[in-house]
Amino acid sequence: MAPHSNYFHDVNLDFSDTQFDLLMQKRIHKVLLICSSYDAFMLEEDGRIEELIFNEYVLHNLRYPPSFVRASSATEAIDVLQSEPIDLVISMLNIGEIDTFEMAKMMKSICPQVPIAVLTHFSREVSLKLEKEDLSAVDFVFSWLGNSELLLSIIKLIEDRMNAEHDILEVGVQTIILVEDSIRYYSSYLPHIYKVVLQQSKMSMREALNEQQQMLRMRGRPKILLATNFEEAKELYDKYKDHLLGVISDITYKMAREDTFKVKAGFELCRMVRSDDPHMPFILQSSDKSNSENARELGVGFIYKYSRTLYSELRHFIVSQFAFGDFIFIDPETGQTVGRANNLEAMQAIILTIPDSSLQYHASRNHISKWLFARALFPVAEIFKRITPEDFQDLVQVRQYIHQSISNFRFKAGRGVISKFDRTTYNKYLTFARIGDGSLGGKARGLAFINNILNKHKLFDKYPGILITIPRTVVLSTDIFDEFMESNGLSQLVLDDLSDEEILRRFLDCPLPEKVIPDLQTFIGVVSNPIAVRSSSKLEDSYYQPFAGIYSTYMIPRSCDDKRVFLLLCQAIKSVYASVFYRSSKAYIAATSNVIDEEKMGIVLQEVTGSQHENLFYPTVSGVARSINFYPIGSEKAEHGIASIAYGLGKYIVDGGISLRFSPRFPKKVLQLSTPEMALRDTQKIFFGLDLSPETFVPSTDDGVNLRKMEIADAPEDSVRHVASSYDHQSGVIMDTLSGLGPRVVTFSNILKHKTFPLAEILAELLEIGQREMNNSIEIEFAINLETPKGQPKVFSFLQIRPIVEADQLEEFSWDGVDLSKALVYSESALGNGRIHNIVDFIYVKPESFDAAKSMEIAAEMEELNARFIQLKRNYVLVGPGRWGSSDSWLGIPVKWSQISEARVIVEAGQKNFRVDPSQGTHFFQNLTAFGIGYLTINPFLGDGVFNQDLLDSMPTEYESDQIRWVRFDNPLDIIIDGKKSRGLLLQNTEMEKPSE
Template structure:
C-alpha cells in the first residue's frame, strides 16, 4: 500500500474505478522491481570522513527521500569502521551488500584488503572513494584494482555516496527490471575517475528531478508513484567494448547515450573510441539521442556528423549545459493540506522544513482532519523519518479540539525542531526566525552544504561535545562562536535570481564584478532570516566564505575568498542588516574574482562546480573606544616541519598574536612556539631577538567605519594599531612584557614606563592561562578524529576580573596533507657544488623530477619601492607557465606573501600558484626566519610545494647565484630572471630532517 496521503484516491471519480484497479495491479508489478537492494553499507573510513558524508551532506535524508519515491521501506543503514580488523569482524558476523572504503593517508589501504575480502565474499561490491589529487591518481594507476568494482573521486560533495549506491543497485536490477516492465536505460561511457565522479551524481540529480516533474502530470498519486518507480537506470561503462555490450543488451530500452571520446578500445587508448561507439550505434538506431563530451573542441564536427549533441568538458558551465542537453534530448511530490469541507488545497509541502513553516498557517479544520487520520505521520513514515512519525502518530485528538489545536501545532513544531537537532547530532539546528535567540549556538539557513568552514565548525562542535576532557580546564570554556551558516542553495538562488552567471564568468575586472553583485538583491526570505539573526547578536559579525571546495582534504582554498568584518550598531538593527547583506553579496562576488578563477584553473577545478556557503559568526573580543579585538588569536598545526631543539615534528606548532587573526594570516609578526615546549620560544631567547622579532602592531576592527561599503580588499575597515596604544585598553596584562631601556632588560609583566613587548611570557612560562595544555589536547583529539594532521584557528578572550571566566574559541579546522614518501638518501651529504640551492630549514617532503624552470628575483632589486612591479612581473610569468602547464622554482629575498613590503614581496597565492619550490633567501643586512602562518601555508602543504628558507651570508644554506646568472634567460628585466634548463633540476626534501636541495641538471 502507498504511504502517501490517500485523500485524492478517496475523492476520485467513480468512473475511473477500473483504471484505479488497473493501477493497483501495476503497483503489484512495480513492487517487484529493485528486488536486489543495498540494505547495509560498510563504510571503512576515518570519523571525519564519515562526519562529512553523513552530517554535512545529510546523505541519509537524501537516500530516504529517494526511497520514498520508490516506495521502499528499508533504506540502507551505514556502519562505520576505521580499521581493517573491525571491518573483518563485522563482515564475519553480519551481511553487507556494499563496502565503501575511503583511504586516509597510509592508515587505510583498501586495495590489498579488498583482495582478501573478495576471496571470502565475491558477491559484495567494493567501491573506493578517494580524494582527487595528482598523487592519488598516480597511486591508483600503480595499484592492482582487480578486487575493486569502482573507484570514485571525492570532490567535496556528498551526493557521490547516493550516486554510488544507485549506480550499483541499477547494475544489480537492470536486467530483471527492463525485462519485466521495460524500464529505460541511460548509458554513460567515461574512463576518467575524476570526470565520472563529478558527472554521475549530477546525472542522478537530473533523472530524479525530471522524473518528479514528470510525475506531477499524473492523474493521481498512485500513478505518480508508478512513474517514479519506473525511473531510468544509469549504467556506467569504462571502455568501448563494455559500452557496446550494454547497448547491444538493452538497445530496445535505451533512452540515450552519453559518451566521452578518448578511452580504451581493443585494449588500447583510442582518441576516437567515443566517435566509433556513436557510429556503431547510429548504424542500428538513427534516432537514439547521443551526447558526446570531450576536452577537444575538434571533436565537435564529428559529433555533428553523427547528429549527436556536443559538450566541451573544459567549459566553465559544463554541468549546466549537460542538464540542458539531457532535458532537450532525452525528453523526459508533496503533502497537500486539503480543507475537508471545501476540498480546496490550503498548502503544499515538499519537505520537512516546509511542514515546519506551514503548520501555523493552515486552518483548524484542515489540521484536525489530517492529524486525526494520521496523514502527517504516514507521510513522514514514507520518507523514513521514523522517530518523528512514531511520535506524531501517538497524538490523540478528540472531536472537541478547537481549543487544543494551538497546542497541537506547537507540539508538531517542537517535535520537528527536536528531530532536526537530533538528526544533526545536536550540532546544527535549523534556523527559525522565531526560535533563534541568544541561547542558540549553531544553525543553518537553507538545505544545501555547509561548505568547508561551516563543515569544520560543525565537526569541531560535535568533537567538543564528544570529549569531556575539554571541560577539565578550570576557569576556561572551550567552544565555538555563535554561528549561522547560509548554505550553498542560497548562493545558487541568489545567482539565478539576479542572472549573474554570464557576467560573473566573464573576464570583467574584480571591482566591476563586485559593483554588479552589490546592486543585486538577496532573496526576501533570506533577508528576513538575517534580520531575525541580528536580533540575537550583540557584537560585530564576521561574514566568512565557506565554499564547497574550501578546506577540503586535498584541495583547500584557504584564503582565496573574502572575509568581511561588520561593526555592531546597537542603535539600528536595520542598518546592521544593510551592512550584513552587502557583506554577503561581496563574499559571493569573490568567488569570481580574477585570483579565484586563476586558482580554480591551477587546481584543475571547474568554477561552475564551486558553491559558496557563508558563515556568519560573532567576532570574539571586546570593544575599546573605537576598536574591537580579542585578547589574542592563533593558528596551530599538529605537524611541525620546523622543529627547534628538542621539538619533534609531531609535537605540533602554534603561532599567536595579539588582536585579530588576520594579522597572522597576512604574514605579520607573531610568536611561534611548540605546545609541548612552551618555554622554548626562539623569538624571545635573546634581548636582541625579542626587540626585533616580536609583534609591533595588531589588527582591530574599526568601530567608526559605520558606513560599510565592501571593497575588493576585505581588510579595508581593519585598524593597524601600535602595541603601546593598547595600554589604555587594559588588554596587555597577561601578554606583554616591559623593556627597561635604562637597565637594558626585559621584565615579564607590565611596569611603569618602558616599551611594551608582546612576549606572552605570563601565559607560556607562568601559566596564567593554560594555552599550551589546551592546544596539546585540541590537537591530539582533533588529529585522532580527523585521521590526519590538522590545522586549527582560534581566538581567546581573557577575563581579567576575579571570576576569570576565560573563553577559548575554536574558529576553524582543516586537514594538512602529510606526504609519507620515503627519502632513502642523506640529502645533507650532497656536495654544494652539485646544487643550485641547499637548505637546512626546508618545508615539504618528497622528490620532484619535472622542474625545468627557475624564476628568481635579483637580490640587488629587493626594495619596498620595487615590490609592486616585481609582484606584477611574477604574476605574469606564473600565468604564462600555467598556460604552458610548466611548474617552476621561485627564489626571492625576504618573506613571500608578507603584507609588510619591507619584509618581502607581497604576492598572493594565485600569483605564484604554479611554483613547486618557493625559496626565501636572506640578505646580508638581515636574517629571515622561516615564514609561517601566511595564508597560503595550507596550500603549500596540500599541493606538495616545498618551501626553503636560507641565509647564505650566515652559512645557513647555499645559493649559487653566479651559476644562475651565467645561464641564458628566457626572460629578464631589471628585477627578475627566468631561466629554463634542458634537463630537469631535481628537488629533494626530507621534511622530517628539515633538509632540502635543488640540484643542478646532470
C-alpha cells in the first residue's frame, strides 16, 4: 500500500459539532382527520387516536406527538382548514357528500402547502378505482390494514420529506430510499422499516452523554424517502446519494408517473446505483420469484413478496446491510464472526485486535463509516468515508488512524457537555459529569460555564501544541449533601455551638449515601492524578455574595492502592461538608444576611493539574487574572486587565503570597523586575506542593494539612527552569537562565519575555471572551502544566470564573477644591466607587509600635474587637501595615475575613521598612471588593497618599493596646471613592465641594 496522502499524520482533525437541535425543525403538530363516525370508531378501536399516537411516541422515545381534529364531512373539514392551523390532512376514501379527490383539490387551493394523505381499505376494486383517479392534489395514498403504527409512519414519512433537504444536505443525516408503487405493500413496509429505524435510534442514544443529548440525537435518525416510480427514485438518488444508507426497491414499476406501462425499472435503478458505489446496499423485492436470479447476478439482496417470513426477512436485510445494530467483523474467507462492537468505545478497542484480513475487508468497503453514519456519528463517519486502506503505508497505520481518530472525536464530544455520571460508561473522555439531580452549586456552575465557553469559541486546541480545558471533573450535586445530612441526623447538630474540630469529628463518623459509593470508586479508577475536593455551595461565587475561599478545599494523593484513595476521598468529601458549619463560615453567612439552613453544598472532584517531582505534585504555573485592573501602572489601563502568577499550587496566591503581577497587554513590563534589587526582594521565595504520601492526609480543619511549603532554591531544576532566572553576583544582573551563580529569581521571563508559552495571549483572549459572555468584569483562576510527556500538548487548565461586583457608580466628583490638609486618609490607589455613609469608628495599628513578629497577636486582637462591632451592629475604618489577610505574617496581618467582617473601609499602609504591593488576586481581596468595601493603598513615607495620624493620636480612645488604637468621631466621616480616577478620601467633616449635578 503506497501512502497516497497525509491522512495518517492528520489525526488532529477538527470534528465540528453536529447541531442536532437544528434538525427536524418542521413538525406535524395538528392533524385533520376526515372520516365518518364509523370509520373514526374503527380507527380508534374504542380509544382516542391521540392516545394511540401518544403511546407510539412514548414507545419509541419520541417527542412532540401531534393532536387530532376530526371532521365528518367535506364542508366541516374545509371550515376547520380555514379556521385552524393544520399541518396534515388524512382523509378516508369515502366521505359521502363529495368525492375525496375533488375535496383534495379544494383544500389545496386553500392551503397548497398542507400535505394530504388518503387512507383506504385494501381491495381489488379500490385498486382499480385509484388507477383511474386524478391524484394530482393528493400527496400519498395509504392502505389501512388495522395497524395503528401506520398513522405514526404517515406522520414520520411526511416530516422526513419536509426536513430532508436541510437535515441531509446541511447536517449529514442519512437516508433510506424505498421504491414501491403498490399502495398495499408500502403501507405495510413503512411501519416495519420505521420500527427498525427507531430501534436503531435508541441504540445510538447510548452514545449521548446526558438526557438532553439523548433526545436530540433521536433527531439524527435516518430518514425514509418514498418513491413510486423510476423518475422519482432517480431524483431522490441524485440528490441524496452522498448520504445514502441503502435502497429498498420493487422491480416492476413505471418509469414516470404519467406512464401507462410498468417495466423492470428496479434492475436499471440497481445498476445505476452500483455503478457509482459497488458496495451500496440494495434490496430488490418482487412477487415474481424468478427475479431472484437476476438479483443474485447483480450481487444484491432479494425478497419474495409472498414469503411467509417477508417482514422478518426485510428486517434482517436492513439490520445487516444498512449497518444497523452491532458492527460484526467477519473473516472474508469463511464468513465467520471474528469480532463485535456495540458502541463507539468498543469499536475503538476492537480495531486494534481484529485480523488484518477482516480490517482490510471492512475498511475497503466503507462499512465502518456507514455504521457510524447509522448511529448519527456524522463528523467521524465523514472522515472515514473519505479514506481507503490504499491511503496508508500498511494496515498498522490504518488501525492507528482509526483508533486515534475515534479517540479525538470522543474527547471532542465530551467537551462543553455536562454528562450524567454512569458508572457503566464513565471513561477518560468525559470532561464534566454530575452525580445526583440537585443543584451543581456556584463553583461547579462556573466550571460548567467555562466548559461551554471553551466549546462555543473553539478554544480547546486553538493554540498549537496547547490544550485549553477544564480538568476532569465530577460534581456531587446538592441533593447528595441533603441526603447525607438527613440520613445521619446532622441537621440539629450543626445548630449547636460546637468547636470546628468537634463538628468535623461528627461528620467524619457518618457514612456517605450508599448510592454514591460505586460512582466514587469508578471515578477513582479513571483518574490518574491527585484529586482536589472543592466546595461548590449554592451561594458560592454568586454575583453579589461570592463566598470565595470561605469553605475548605482538600487535595488527596493518587496512589496505586484504590481502596486507600477511596477512603481518603470519602474523608475529604465529609470534611468539605463539615466546613459549611465552621465558625468562620457561620460568621460569613450572617454577614451576608443569609440563613445557614439555606446553604447547600455541592462537591467538585477534580484532577489536579501538574506533574510529579519526587514525592511532590504541583503545576508549573498557577494564577489569577482579572479583566479589570484597579491598580494600573504606566501605560496600563483598567480595561487591560491584570494577572498574578506563581510557581506551584495556587494556594500560594490566594493566601496572599508574593506573586508576579503583569498586564496581559504588556507582559514584558513587570514592575517587580524593573531593578535587580526589586526582583530579588519582591518575587516568590517559596512554593506549595502536594505531598504524595497518603499518610500525610489527615482530616483536619486545616485544608492545607498535606501541602508542603518549599523554598524556590530547593525546586527541581528541570521544573523551575520554565519560570526562574538567576542573579549573577559578578555582573549584578538578572540572567534569563539558571546559569548564574546567585540565587534563583522567579521572573517567568521564558514565558512572558521569550514566549515559550503564549500565556499573555491566552489570558487576554479568555478575559475578553469571559467578560463579554458574562456581561461583567470577571476573575479567573488557572493552572498550567508545561511538563507533559514528549509529543503531548502543554495544558492550560481553566479552573474558575466569577464576576467581579463593582460598587455603585459615583456621580462625577470634582477634586480641584479638596483641601488634603484636612484629610484623614487620601489615596491615589483606591478600589471601589461611591460614597460610604454612617462610619464613626476608626481603628488603626500604631505604626511606631508595630512588630511583624506579633502580627498573629494583632489578628486575634482584631477578632475580639470585630465581635464587639457585630454586637453593636456598626462598621469601622481599618488601617494597618502591609497586606491584610496575608497567610505570611511577615507581609501583613494574617486575619481571616470573619475577623474583620465589619470593616467598611480597609487601608493598607506601607512603612519605610514594610512596603508591599496591594493584595489584588487573593480570595481575601475578592471577598472584600464584592461587598463594596473601600480598599485603599498608601505609602505616605514616599509621598504616596496621606495618613493623618497626628489627628487620630490626639483623640480620646474607645480602646487601646500596645499595637492597636480605636477612636470614635462625633459625626459620620465623609468617605468618597472615585473608581474612575482610583482616588479615595476620608474626611472628618463635609466641608468640601459637593458632587456636580
